Amino acid sequence: MKHFLLCLLFIPLLARAQNLRGQVQDQAGRPVPFASVAVPALTQGTTADESGHFVLAGLPAGPQQLQISAVGYATASQAVTLPLSKVLAIKLVAEGKALAEVVVTGVGRATEIRRSPVPIAAMTGREIRLNANANAIDAAVRGIPGLSAVTTGPNISKPFIRGLGYNRVLTMFNGLRQEGQQWGDEHGIEVDGYGVDRVEVVKGPASLLYGSDAVA
Structure with missing residues (x-):
C-alpha cells in the first residue's frame, strides 16, 4: 500500500x-x-x-x-x-556559406541582383583595381556593358548610357549627387577612384527614382 x-x-x-x-x-x-x-x-x-x-x-x-x-x-x-x-x-558546428550578392540601389530595399526587377549592373572594388585604373568611370566602362565615357584627359571622364550623358546621367557617391562633371568639358567626376568599393549602374525607368534628370 x-x-x-x-x-x-x-x-x-x-x-x-x-x-x-x-x-x-x-x-x-x-x-x-x-x-x-x-x-x-x-x-x-x-x-x-x-x-x-x-x-x-x-x-x-x-x-x-x-x-x-x-x-x-x-x-x-x-x-x-x-x-x-x-x-x-x-x-x-560553424558552417561557412557564401551569401548571394546584394544590391542596395534601384529598389526600395536590399535585393539580390538576380531577383531585382530593375536592370542593374554592378562592379566590385576588386574588379576596379584589377583594371589598374584610378578612374572609376574608365574602369566601369571596361566591365559594365552599355556604359561608355567621353574622356578629355587623365582622370577626366564623363559617363554615357545609351548615348545620353552630361545632365541626363545622374552620378551619386554615397548618396550625394555629383554634378561637377556637368559644368564643362574639362570637369570630370569628383570622386577618388581609390575610395570606391563598388560601382552600380541603374538603367531604364527605375533611374527616375533619383530625380527627373536621371533619364538614361
Missing part, C-alpha cells in the same frame, strides 16, 4: 510543465548569441540571449527533440528527457 501511495504522489510531479534551461555554444565553448531553439513537435521555441542562454518554459515531461539554428552555424538536433536538473549545453 505504501508503494502505491508513493506512485500516486510521484506521477503528478512528472505531469507538471517543465522548464528547460540551456546555453548554446560553439565547439570551443564560446557562447553563440541569439540562436533559435525550438521543439518542432510542439511548435514551441525561443531565442537565446547575447550570452547564448535560453529558457524553454511549459514543456511536458518526457523525451523531447530540440532543433537549434544560428547564423553561421549548421542546424543541429538534440534529444533531451525532461525533467532535467542541470543546464543543458548545446554545441553547434
Whole structure:
C-alpha cells in the first residue's frame, strides 16, 4: 500500500510543465548569441540571449527533440528527457556559406541582383583595381556593358548610357549627387577612384527614382 501511495504522489510531479534551461555554444565553448531553439513537435521555441542562454518554459515531461539554428552555424538536433536538473549545453558546428550578392540601389530595399526587377549592373572594388585604373568611370566602362565615357584627359571622364550623358546621367557617391562633371568639358567626376568599393549602374525607368534628370 505504501508503494502505491508513493506512485500516486510521484506521477503528478512528472505531469507538471517543465522548464528547460540551456546555453548554446560553439565547439570551443564560446557562447553563440541569439540562436533559435525550438521543439518542432510542439511548435514551441525561443531565442537565446547575447550570452547564448535560453529558457524553454511549459514543456511536458518526457523525451523531447530540440532543433537549434544560428547564423553561421549548421542546424543541429538534440534529444533531451525532461525533467532535467542541470543546464543543458548545446554545441553547434560553424558552417561557412557564401551569401548571394546584394544590391542596395534601384529598389526600395536590399535585393539580390538576380531577383531585382530593375536592370542593374554592378562592379566590385576588386574588379576596379584589377583594371589598374584610378578612374572609376574608365574602369566601369571596361566591365559594365552599355556604359561608355567621353574622356578629355587623365582622370577626366564623363559617363554615357545609351548615348545620353552630361545632365541626363545622374552620378551619386554615397548618396550625394555629383554634378561637377556637368559644368564643362574639362570637369570630370569628383570622386577618388581609390575610395570606391563598388560601382552600380541603374538603367531604364527605375533611374527616375533619383530625380527627373536621371533619364538614361
